[in-house]
Structures are given as structure tokens and as C-alpha cells.
Amino acid sequence: MPPPMLSHEVRGVKTRMMRGGAGEPMVFLHGAGGMAPWGAFAETLASRFDLIMPEHPGFGGSDTPASIRNVRDMALYYLDFLDALGGPKVHLAGTSLGGWIAATLAVRNCTQLASLSLLAPAGLRVKGIPSGDNFIWNPEETARNLFHDQTFSEAMLAAQPTPDEQDLLLKNRFMATKLGWEPRWHDPALGRWLHRIKVRTLILWGAEDKLFPAAYAKPWGEGIPGARVEIIPRAGHLLHIEKAGDAADRIVSFAGGRQP
Amino acid sequence: MKFTCFHLMPYRPMDMTERRKHRAAWLVLPNDLYDPELGAQQYESYLDQLTSAEALGFDVIGVNEHHQTAYGMMPAPNLIASALIQRTKTIKIAVLGRALPLTNNPMYIAEEFAMLDTMSRGRMIAGFVRGIGTEYHATGINPAFSHERYQEAHDLIVAAWTKPGPFEFEGEHYNVRYVNLWPKPFQKPHPPIWVPSQGSSETVKWAAAPERKYPFLVTFSSHELVKKYLTAYRDAARGYGYEADGGQLGWAVPVYVGDTDEKAKAEAGYAIETLFNDFLATPWEMLLPPGYMSLPSMQATMRNRGALGMGKRLTADELIANGTAVIGSPKTVREQIQKMRDATGLENLVTMLQFGVLNDELTKRNMERFSAEIMPHFR
Numbered sequence: 001m002p003p004p005m006l007s008h009e010v011r012g013v014k015t016r017m018m019r020g021g022a023g024e025p026m027v028f029l030h031g032a033g034g035m036a037p038w039g040a041f042a043e044t045l046a047s048r049f050d051l052i053m054p055e056h057p058g059f060g061g062s063d064t065p066a067s068i069r070n071v072r073d074m075a076l077y078y079l080d081f082l083d084a085l086g087g088p089k090v091h092l093a094g095t096s097l098g099g100w101i102a103a104t105l106a107v108r109n110c111t112q113l114a115s116l117s118l119l120a121p122a123g124l125r126v127k128g129i130p131s132g133d134n135f136i137w138n139p140e141e142t143a144r145n146l147f148h149d150q151t152f153s154e155a156m157l158a159a160q161p162t163p164d165e166q167d168l169l170l171k172n173r174f175m176a177t178k179l180g181w182e183p184r185w186h187d188p189a190l191g192r193w194l195h196r197i198k199v200r201t202l203i204l205w206g207a208e209d210k211l212f213p214a215a216y217a218k219p220w221g222e223g224i225p226g227a228r229v230e231i232i233p234r235a236g237h238l239l240h241i242e243k244a245g246d247a248a249d250r251i252v253s254f255a256g257g258r259q260p
Numbered sequence: 261m262k263f264t265c266f267h268l269m270p271y272r273p274m275d276m277t278e279r280r281k282h283r284a285a286w287l288v289l290p291n292d293l294y295d296p297e298l299g300a301q302q303y304e305s306y307l308d309q310l311t312s313a314e315a316l317g318f319d320v321i322g323v324n325e326h327h328q329t330a331y332g333m334m335p336a337p338n339l340i341a342s343a344l345i346q347r348t349k350t351i352k353i354a355v356l357g358r359a360l361p362l363t364n365n366p367m368y369i370a371e372e373f374a375m376l377d378t379m380s381r382g383r384m385i386a387g388f389v390r391g392i393g394t395e396y397h398a399t400g401i402n403p404a405f406s407h408e409r410y411q412e413a414h415d416l417i418v419a420a421w422t423k424p425g426p427f428e429f430e431g432e433h434y435n436v437r438y439v440n441l442w443p444k445p446f447q448k449p450h451p452p453i454w455v456p457s458q459g460s461s462e463t464v465k466w467a468a469a470p471e472r473k474y475p476f477l478v479t480f481s482s483h484e485l486v487k488k489y490l491t492a493y494r495d496a497a498r499g500y501g502y503e504a505d506g507g508q509l510g511w512a513v514p515v516y517v518g519d520t521d522e523k524a525k526a527e528a529g530y531a532i533e534t535l536f537n538d539f540l541a542t543p544w545e546m547l548l549p550p551g552y553m554s555l556p557s558m559q560a561t562m563r564n565r566g567a568l569g570m571g572k573r574l575t576a577d578e579l580i581a582n583g584t585a586v587i588g589s590p591k592t593v594r595e596q597i598q599k600m601r602d603a604t605g606l607e608n609l610v611t612m613l614q615f616g617v618l619n620d621e622l623t624k625r626n627m628e629r630f631s632a633e634i635m636p637h638f639r
Binding site: 167 | 404543545559
């Protein structure tokens with residue numbers, strides 16, 4: 001049962017979020033496609049954690065503040081967000097764009113983090129191993145390239161968004177463009193400062209990721225002291241959908257959380 | 261009415277069978293399909309065509325900027341303008357336009373126009389555009405900041421042309437500690453600025469503002485859309501409390517004048533189809549990267565995507581019927597132009613008399629017929 005959509009405000013920026021489960025708090029940051037539906041991935045995490053899934057500013061039903069122009073701004077916004085949450089340290093997780101935001105936040109300030117889980121994060125570039133160009137993929141290519149198991153692609157292609165949903169998808173695409181177009185899906189400075197991440201970190205990657213190839217996991221693992229890297233076989237980019245149970249189990253196993 | 265002889269300089273020797281194996285003539289078309297010798301021949305033909313516009317009585321020669329495409333061989337239109345200055349005496353030369361957001365230093369644009377304006381003793385017209393969507397893929401510039409960068413680059417260039425230097429320009433995207441142009445433009449206060457556009461409402465309002473009153477050119481659109489956008493400009497001007505002059509209202513359109521309607525279509529039909537289907541058409545992911553249009557405009561466009569007929573091949577008959585191309589006998593062409601003039605009051609006609617694969621001989625005859633049979637009627 002998905003929890004109700006909540007409205008949340010931090011320093012004048014109104015966003016939407018979902019929150020469910022109980023335990024230590026875990027904040028999950030979504031990718032460029034927008035807030036993930038509350039599915040098997042969220043259910044598994046919510047069985048162990050107080051799971052908080054905010055929708056980024058600029059996406060879906062959230063405000064688009066002029067103050068957030070890039071991922072560095074977004075990361076600082078999320079430090080404000082964590083301050084506003086108060087309470088104990090949070091387990092921070094993020095996929096793709098959300099992983100980039102989480103890592104950028106952690107480079108700046110880890111003091112509020114209990115653990116960090118990054119699922120195929122954007123943010124680094126490996127020279128000679130180009131990322132896929134999702135800005136030029138057509139809808140068919142997008143669906144095909146985001147998943148290894150093509151039954152997920154078929155489902156994505158079969159989905160018929162309503163005009164209102166289409167508007168929200170476009171809004172997401174606009175904000176993703178603002179954040180990720182240039183330099184494409186990375187921050188040239190980030191790799192130089194990964195050693196600042198002083199919290200237990202898990203890197204998860206799909207072996208068959210066509211957006212950010214699995215080879216991208218290596219510099220993350222080398223850059224963050226003590227990071228654990230796990231490659232999930234027969235999986236594409238959207239681990240939280242294609243490998244919902246497996247990915248969530250690995251995060252739970254790494255981050256702990258309360259016993260069921 | 262003022263007449264501009266405008267050119268895109270397409271790569272005509274295109275192997276169309278190969279071209280159609282790829283999704284566009286832009287960005288992803290392998291450049292081993294380009295032959296330098298044939299390219300040189302294109303430039304020679306096109307420079308001759310544009311130079312002949314002076315003797316044929318045109319007011320303006322127009323060139324433009326596009327990147328990484330067989331659609332137009334002018335990534336640096338100011339180089340063509342410079343060659344034309346040396347070959348002509350009195351005709352104005354319009355660069356329609358430079359794509360302001362695509363550069364990281366708009367000072368270069370200010371400097372180059374100042375040089376050309378001086379070398380031509382004041383014959384330059386400066387078109388300011390944002391480039392088409394595909395160019396944000398070609399250059400890496402973030403389309404989400406396209407409008408911001410356009411406005412800011414415009415402000416910097418106009419200030420560089422008009423304000424005593426040195427001064428400092430403080431922007432969001434552009435920061436220049438010393439703005440101090442040498443040379444300055446020949447014309448006072450600066451070369452006329454024209455704004456070619458496919459009609460975004462933001463651009464219409466901005467161009468029509470009383471402190472600018474920039475001539476607005478609607479490019480390559482159907483009769484109904486040209487009418488709509490020029491009316492929107494006229495309405496915007498009224499909203500600002502003034503009446504737009506006909507010279508502010510422009511229409512950029514491919515034109516072919518034949519002996520009869522049938523002959524014109526037989527001579528130009530395939531060429532106009534190659535312009536729209538083989539040279540210009542791109543998938544929407546390339547044409548409309550997010551942010552290129554404002555979010556509300558883009559949302560409206562995507563809701564109407566089915567109605568736009570994107571992705572299907574356009575025929576010459578359709579292009580003629582909806583007024584996107586004006587092709588026919590002298591009488592037909594005069595009537596079509598008059599119809600648009602009656603509907604909008606436009607007095608600024610930007611004709612493209614070579615288009616697609618149209619060859620040199622037919623282009624020459626087209627230009628001569630246009631000069632002899634069409635222009636005098638509107639003078």
C-alpha cells in the first residue's frame with residue numbers, strides 16, 4: 001500500500017514526498033525520470049526503515065526554485081532538507097541523478113549520514129567509456145536501453161501516460177536537462193573530492209547498464225575510502241525497478257535497519 | 261516591400277539513398293558522405309548566386325548559421341558575409357543570424373559584426389537567433405539556459421556596440437571585465453538587428469518591445485502560422501502602445517517562379533521535398549531539446565504532436581497548398597505574396613530561391629524571373 005503523497009516545505013521550497021515504514025530514517029533520492037512509484041523496492045526498504053522519498057525541486061508536483069540551477073545547488077538544498085528533518089542520522093540512498101546528488105552532498109557534509117547507498121550514480125565520467133546519450137534516445141530506445149530484461153521495456157512502452165502525466169514527464173525532463181546536460185551527467189570536480197565521503201558507502205551497479213556502463217563503478221569504489229562495490233548481473237540502469245527486491249535486500253543488508 | 265535573397269547553402273551532391281538510412285541530415289549523418297571537391301563547387305555556385313542578387317535588384321543578401329549538417333554549409337556565416345562584401349557594392353548583407361547562446365564569448369560576435377560593418381561601410385544587418393534545437397546537441401550548450409543566454413548575449417553585444425568602453429559586463433552566463441570594442445560598428449548606433457524565429461511567443465513579445473522594435477521574420481511555416489505569428493507581433497506592438505511598421509514584419513519562404521504552375525511544380529517539386537524531408541527534418545528529440553522552448557510552450561506542442569504530423573514525408577503539393585512554399589506561375593506567386601501582405605501588412609520578404617537540391621540553372625532562372633516578374637509588382 002503506497003503511503004499518501006505529503007507536501008513538505010524547506011526554506012520556502014515546497015516539494016512532494018512519500019514516507020512509510022518505521023525504523024531509522026532512510027532518504028531515497030530519485031533519478032532523472034522522476035519520483036519512483038512506491039513498489040517492491042520501497043516496500044522492502046520500508047520494512048526496515050522509516051523510508052522518506054522526496055521529489056526533487058523542479059520535478060513533478062514540486063516547486064521549481066530559481067535558486068537551484070545545478071547539482072551542487074541541489075545537494076546543498078538537500079543539506080537544508082536534512083536539517084529540517086531533524087532527528088537522528090539518516091541512511092541516504094540515491095539512484096542515477098539521485099546518486100549524484102547524494103554523493104555531492106556527502107562530499108560537502110557527511111555529519112548527518114549513517115550510511116550512503118549509490119545505485120548506478122551519475123556524477124563521474126570515465127574517459128574512453130562514453131555514457132549513453134539519453135537526451136537523443138527516442139522513446140523506444142529509452143525503454144530498450146534502460147533495462148536489461150526487455151519485459152520491463154515492453155511495459156514502459158505499453159504505458160499510455162495521460163496528458164497531465166505527460167506534462168509532468170516533460171517537467172522532469174526539463175529539470176534533468178538543467179542539471180545534467182553539460183557537462184553531460186557529471187561534475188569534473190567531483191572525482192577529486194570523493195575522499196571527503198567519510199561514511200560507510202555501498203555502490204550498486206547493473207552489469208548491463210547502457211546509460212552508465214558498469215565500468216563506472218570502479219572509480220567510485222576507488223575514490224570513496226572503504227566503499228563496497230557490488231555488480232548485479234543481468235541488470236540494466238534502473239536497479240530499483242528491474243531488480244527491486246535484490247537491490248533493496250543489498251541495501252538493507254549493508255545499511256542494517258531494524259529487524260522485522 | 262523590401263526583398264532579401266536568402267540562402268542556406270545545402271550540400272546538394274548528397275547521396276539521398278545513404279542519407280535516408282540515417283535519422284537526420286544533422287549531427288548523426290556520417291561526414292564521409294561529404295566530398296571536399298564537391299563542397300568547393302557548392303560554395304562557388306552559391307557565392308555567384310548571392311552576388312548576382314545585387315544586379316537583380318534585391319535589397320538584401322541573407323545568409324545564416326547552422327552546425328554539423330548537410331542542411332547548410334555555413335557554420336560560420338560571417339565568413340560568407342566577408343566574401344560577399346568583396347564581391348558587391350551597395351546591397352545590404354544580412355546574417356540571419358548568428359546563434360547567440362551557442363557561443364561562450366558573445367564578444368566575438370560583437371567584434372565580427374563590427375568588422376564586417378566597417379569593411380562594408382555600413383551594409384550589415386545582424387540577425388540574432390538561438391540556433392535550432394539540434395545545435396544544442398552539436399555544441400553541448402545546455403538548452404535549459406537557451407533563452408537566458410540569448411537575452412544576456414544580446415545585452416552584452418548591444419552594450420559593446422553602443423556604450424563607451426571600457427566597461428564591465430556582469431551577467432549570469434557571461435562576465436567580461438573589459439568590454440572595449442575596437443573596431444566599433446560603422447553604423448550608428450549599430451547595425452539593424454533582425455530576429456528570425458519560428459514564432460515562440462516569448463521571442464515575439466521580446467522583439468516587439470518598444471526599446472527594440474526588431475524586425476521579426478517567421479521562417480518556413482504554413483500560411484496560417486505565418487499569419488498567426490505576424491499578427492501576434494502586431495498585437496504585441498499594440499499592447500506596447502504603438503503600430504508595427506510593415507518593415508518589422510517579415511516572412512522567410514522558399515519561392516519558385518516557373519512559366520506555368522505545372523512547369524514550376526515539375527521543376528521545383530522534388531527540390532522542395534528534399535529541403536523539408538531530407539535536409540531539414542529531424543526527430544523531435546533532436547529538434548526540441550528540453551528548455552529550447554519554455555515548459556508551457558513545449559507542453560502545448562507535445563499535446564498537439566499528433567496534429568503536427570511530425571515524422572511523415574511532406575509532398576510538394578501539401579507544402580504548396582498550405583503556403584509553406586510558394587511555387588507557381590508569376591501570377592500565382594504574386595497572388596500568394598499579395599495574400600500574405602493583405603493578411604499581415606508585411607513589407608519584409610525574405611525569399612529563398614535556391615532550396616534543397618535545386619540546381620544552378622533552375623536557380624538562376626528562378627532568380628531572374630523573380631526579379632523581373634514579381635519584385636516590380638510590389639515596389
